[in-house]
Amino acid sequence: MHSYQRHLKIMATVLLWFAMLLFAGTALAAxxxxxxxxxxxxxxxxxxxxxxxxxxxxxxxxxxxxxxxxxxxxxxxxxxxxxxxxxxxxxxxxxxxxxxxxxxxxxxxxxxxxxxxxxGGKVIDGPELERQVVQALTSRISGLRGEVSLRDFRLPRQVFLSDRQSNIEVSVAGRFEPGRLSLQLTEMDAGGNAKRRYTGGVFLDQWLNVPCALRPINSRERLTPDAVGFKRKNAAYLRGELWDGRSFGQRVQRSVGAGEVLYQDNLEDVPLVSRGDILTLVFQGQYVRLTASAKALSDGKLGQRILVENLSSKREIAAEIRDAHTVVVR
Missing domain, CATH: 2.60.480 (eubacterium ventriosum atcc fold)
Structure with a gap:
């Protein structure tokens, strides 16, 4: 009798475990x-x-x-x-x-x-915030030349607004130009009042065709059409005013490597007389006029006084530039 009861208890335990395993397996499968x-x-x-x-x-x-x-x-x-x-x-x-x-x-x-x-209120998640930033900046981007795009958004993961009727106003803090833009995100309520402020950033790329050196250009070398061309560059990484690519009556002040951008502040007008030029030196007196050969010791423009070296006497003399080939001592 005791053996029979013990047998029933064992069978009940086995059935219970089997049911639990079956239930767990069903739940896992579901x-x-x-x-x-x-x-x-x-x-x-x-x-x-x-x-x-x-x-x-x-x-x-x-x-x-x-x-x-x-x-x-x-x-x-x-x-x-x-x-x-x-x-x-x-x-x-x-x-x-x-x-x-x-x-x-x-x-x-x-x-x-x-x-x-x-x-209460509402939440704007990251993707929606990015979409609103793009929408807010699109009108300003459309006025830029070249190929323009936004990337590297640095925005809050989410923004909580205090009221369902509030919205986010996006503005640029500082200058709107290619490169890293600092953004201010302001919660505006239905009455147009600022409630909360958040900050963020985005990178503005502007790809332009800009004048570049096609070959190395030495210091004081004149710009010539065969030495320059246009290449696609990101304006976000350009610094300074670009040369217009058309004014060839200029020369570079500092050497420029092949592929480098030509900036206006590295250019100067080609002087009427350049250092090393051989000129006619004229001694103009009231009753006498003498000439000699001289070498220019510096650059100069029309009417400017420069030092020249008399090639005969080897003396240095200050003379006024009359034209591209003549200097005068009065």
Whole structure:
């Protein structure tokens, strides 16, 4: 008799374990085979006293609308008590709370880390914030020459607004020019009043065809059409006023390497007389006029006095430039 009862207890235990394993296997299979998931962001807004699943998650995949409606209405933990107040839920705590309130459904939730919840208002996430920045800057970008684009957005991960009717106003702090732009993001309420301010940044590229040296150009060498051309450069990395690419009556002050950009501040007008030129030196007196050969010791323009060396006497004399070949001593 005792042996029989012991046998029944063993059979009952085995059946219980088998049922538990079967249930666990079924639940696991349901989780794995589900064609949908619930994704949670890093920021959400709660409009009631308790946070609902629909406020912190959104469905991805083939989740029937009626089923999601039921799930979205599930109340979770308490929301922040005061309007506009925020509360941060750590990743570990978020995982535990989802299991507590959702049971097996928690296995279908995909989290992105910690979650910040605000009572009331609205939240703008990173992608939407980036879209608004692009929209705000488009009108100013359209007036720029060349190929223009925005990249390397450095914006808040999300922005909380204190009221549903508020919006974000984007402005550029400082000069609007190629390169890194500093942005100010201001929350404006329905009455046009500034409420909160955030900062950010974005990089503006402007690709232009600019004048460059096609070969090395030595210091004091005149610009000639065969030595220059146009190449595609990013204006964000250009510094200074560019040469116009057409005024060839100039020369470079400092040497320029092949492929380098030609800047206006490195150019100067070609002088009428250049250092080393052989000139006619005229001694003009009241009753006498003498001439000699001389070498220019510096550059000079028409009417300017420069030092020249008399090639016969080797003396240095100050003379006035009359033309490209003549200097005069009076």
């Amino acid at each position: 989780t794995v085979e589900a064609s949908w998931r619930l994704t949670l962001g890093t920021a959400a807004v709660a409009h009631g006293t308790r946070v609902t699943l629909g406020e912190i998650a959104h469905p991805v995949g083939d989740l029937p609308a009626q089923q999601w409606e039921r799930l979205a209405a599930i109340e979770l933990w308490s929301a922040p008590e005061e309007q506009g107040k925020q509360h941060t839920v750590t990743t570990e705590k978020l995982t535990k709370m989802l299991r507590y309130y959702l049971g097996d459904v928690a296995a279908l939730c995909v989290t992105s880390g910690h979650l910040v919840i605000q009572r």
